[in-house]
Amino acid sequence: MLKTNNQSGGESLNNLRRLSYFVALYETGSFTAAADKMGISKAVVSQQIARLESEFQTTLLLRTTRRIQFTPIGESFYQRCTKILKEAEDAFxxxxxxxxxxxGTLNLTAPLDFGIDRVVPAIKLFTERYPLCKVNLVLEDCALDLAKENLELGIRVGWLKEHNVQARKIGDFKQLLVASKAFEPKVQELTTPEQLAHLPFIANTVLKQPLDWRFVSQFEEEQLVAFESRISMDKTLAVKTALLSGTGLSVLPDYSVKSELDAGTLISVLPNWHLPSGHVYAVLPYARFRPARINAFIDILTAQV
Amino acid sequence: MLKTNNQSGGESLNNLRRLSYFVALYETGSFTAAADKMGISKAVVSQQIARLESEFQTTLLLRTTRRIQFTPIGESFYQRCTKILKEAEDAFxxxxxxxxxxxGTLNLTAPLDFGIDRVVPAIKLFTERYPLCKVNLVLEDCALDLAKENLELGIRVGWLKEHNVQARKIGDFKQLLVASKAFEPKVQELTTPEQLAHLPFIANTVLKQPLDWRFVSQFEEEQLVAFESRISMDKTLAVKTALLSGTGLSVLPDYSVKSELDAGTLISVLPNWHLPSGHVYAVLPYARFRPARINAFIDILTAQV
DNA sequence: ATTGATTGTTAGTTTTTAACATACAATTGA
DNA sequence: TCAATTGTATGTTAAAAACTAACAATCAAT
Known part of the structure; x- marks a missing residue:
């Protein structure tokens, strides 16, 4: 078997222990005190630090029997090491x-429609299962700054644009072209998306391109349709309300119309043609400590989505 | 000897290796492929991951013989682990x-006065010693955003206010009350700072409190003096120029007036009373890769300060 | 100057840990 | 159903990392 060690740090990368020793040495300022702090003998600290230095051919500190003094590269290495150790501690x-x-109180944000359709039910389960938890939900379609708003968790639907956060995909959704049952006679016999262009379409301006849609048939056939609309609104829920009253057609996410499709008050138009699907993400601020409630909630939400 | 293990992560904190295995496992999606990637046998990966899970009583992934699926906590742990590994790689x-x-080109910023007095000479040495290096120095008294301005290194004098940077102290400085030689007769016989209040004082508005100064005598005696000034300016160098022409007294950092004090064109007023001293810091952006020139320059500058 | 305590290093030994090779049971695609 | 491939369990070997104890170098106090 070919040995392909992808770890660029070489062998020493394997030894987090040496980093702890070095950090302890830096913070106590003495080999003896560092050994005491780590609960090992001073011989070990001396040996391991020496090995660290010899492996990288670098002097991290100058020793006299009475005092140790860190070199600039030693200082710099310490800065990086403490950070790494803190993060490793956090991970464990x-x-x-x-x-x-x-x-404690879970502070989270979610888009309005997804929040109401999916997050609210998850919150119900969550507070039932964890009686010590409270929840504060902020419903906003725009991506709030988690750190600034003091939020522990954000749910993002569609496509991620943020940096400085950790994101985890927790589910997918489809986009469906739907209309009220009243439209059934008009759309029943349609076979291709091209035929839709003249039907009344409601633009959902939450989306970047509310009017241009790429349909893909079950046979991988592709059709681009540019709708025209006389009505546009900036909340998905408002669009759904408009659809229900028979105002026209629009594209809505599956989670938002599931119950209406089941009940038959809304119908799927051209069900054999698919629109691009999107993803649901949980985004987390780069926080040191992450209370148990956050993962607990994500677990519940993920199971639901 | 009492064992006081301060590492909150417990024993497992010592094993960075397991983190690499877990990351490899996640990224390849298979025990066999992960073992190949790490250049070890698959038995080791299986064993070490199992130990990781048993130590924390947590299921990181669900295994079937054909496929592995990560649990939410496994996903979360992976996110943290990759980050840690990347940073460890960078440190090594x-x-x-x-x-x-x-x-390459060293891009750095420094305050105007310290830059001219200390950084410029260091740059001379630096470019002499490292012929392949160029330097681009931005002299600004305000603390520029390193990331935004694409700077690799910032020198900060006084007291740090920034976050999101790594800082290393590279020296100290004293603040000295000085005046031109012309003032010598007037100040020679002064014994306490109180007697200074009516002398013409030039306010350096780079400082937060340019007029209020706390003097401490060699006997730890303390005196607060609130100067009044009819002249204020926002550049330390301008203040020095004003002092040299006999406009009045002011407080300047030692590095700025060393040559003038040696030459006798400026004199130290009340040399037995000390003002608060400050520190010089090198601040570094949280960048992944840090070219060798940066530490090389800090080394030279530190030796100078 | 000498002593004495304390520091960091070294050497030899023991213990712990991780690695290997192999065999095994479980699952899936043909 | 069969063959291939997966993840796991076992016994053994190799390599770290730990300890103890003795050592040389330094500083403080006499």
């Missing part, structure tokens, strides 16, 4: 806390 | 690069 801490009981 | 990479030849 999260694993550790994960099984502990969630408590 | 910096050690590794440190001994390589600096090259």
């Amino acid at each position: 801490g999260e694993l550790h806390r994960y099984n502990s009981t969630p408590e | 990479g910096e050690l590794h690069r440190y001994n390589s030849t600096p090259e």
Whole structure:
């Protein structure tokens, strides 16, 4: 078997221990004190630091028997090491806390429509399962700054644009062309998207391109349709209300119209032609500590989506 | 000896190796492929991941013989782990690069006065020692946003206010009350700072409180003096020029007036009373890769300060 | 100047950990 | 159903990392 070690740091990358020793050494300022702090013998600290230096052919600190002095590269290395250790602690801490009981107030944000259709039911389950938890939900279609708004969790639907956050995909959704049952006679015999262009279309301005849609048939056939609309609105829920009253056609996410399709008050138009699907993401701020309630809630929401 | 393990992550914190295995497993999606990638046998990957899970009593992934599926906590743990590994690689990479030849253009910023007095000479040495390096110095008294301005290094004098940067102290400075030699007769016989209040004082508005100064005598005696000034300016160099022409007294950093004090064109007023001293910092953006030239320059500058 | 305590390093030994090779059971696609 | 491939379990070997104890270098106090 060919050995292909992709770790660019070389062998030493394997030893987080040495980083801890080095950090302890820096923070105590003495080999003896560092050894005490780590609960090992000072010989080990000396040996491991020496190995660290020899492997990289670098002097991290100058030693006299009475005092140690860090070189600039030693200082710099320390800065990076503490950061790494803190993050490693956090990562393990999260694993550790994960099984502990969630408590406290979960602050989260979600888009209006997805929030109402999916997050609210998840919140119900969440508060039932975890009696010590409260929830504060901020419903906004725009992507709020999590750090600034003091939010622990954001749900994003569609396509991610943010940086400075960690994102995890928690589900997918389809986009469906739907209309009220009243339109059934008009659309029943349609076979291709081209024939739709003249029908009354409601533009959902939450989307970047509310009028241009790419349809793909079950046979991979592609058709671009540019709708014209005399009505546009900036909330998906408002569009749905308009559709229900028979105002026209529009594209809505599946989670938003599932119950109406089941009940038959809305119908799927050209069900054999598919529109681009999107994803649902949980975004998390780069926070040091992540309370158990956050993962607990994501688990519940993921199971629902 | 009492074992006081301060590492909150427990024993597992010591094993960065397991993190690499877990990351490889996640990224390849198979134990066999992960083992190949790491150049070890698949038995090791299986064992180490299992140990990771058992130590934290957490399920990171669900295995079937044909497919593995990560749990939400597994996803979350992966996100943190990749970040940690990238940073560890960078830290070791910096050690590794440190001994390589600096090259490229060093982009840095420094305050006007400190820049001219200290950084410019360091640049001379730097470019002499490293012929492959160029330097672009931005002299600004305000703390520029390193990331935004595409700067690799910032020198900050006084007191740090920034976040989102790494800072290293590279020196100290004293603040000195000085005046032109012409003032010598007037100030020679003064003994306490109180007696200074009526002398003409030039306010350096780079400082937050240019007029209020706390003097401490060699006997730890403390005196607060509130100067009044009819002249204020916002550049330390301009203040010095004004002082040299005998306009009045002011407080200047030691590095700025060393040569004038040596030459006798400026004199130290009440040399037995000390003003608060400050520090010089090198601040670095949180960048992944840090070229060798940066540490090389800091080394030279530190030796100078 | 000498002592004495304390520091960091070194050497030899023991313990712990991780690696390997192999065999095994489970699942899936043909 | 069969063959191939997956992840796991086992016993063994190799390599770290730990300890103890002795050592040389330094500083403070006499």
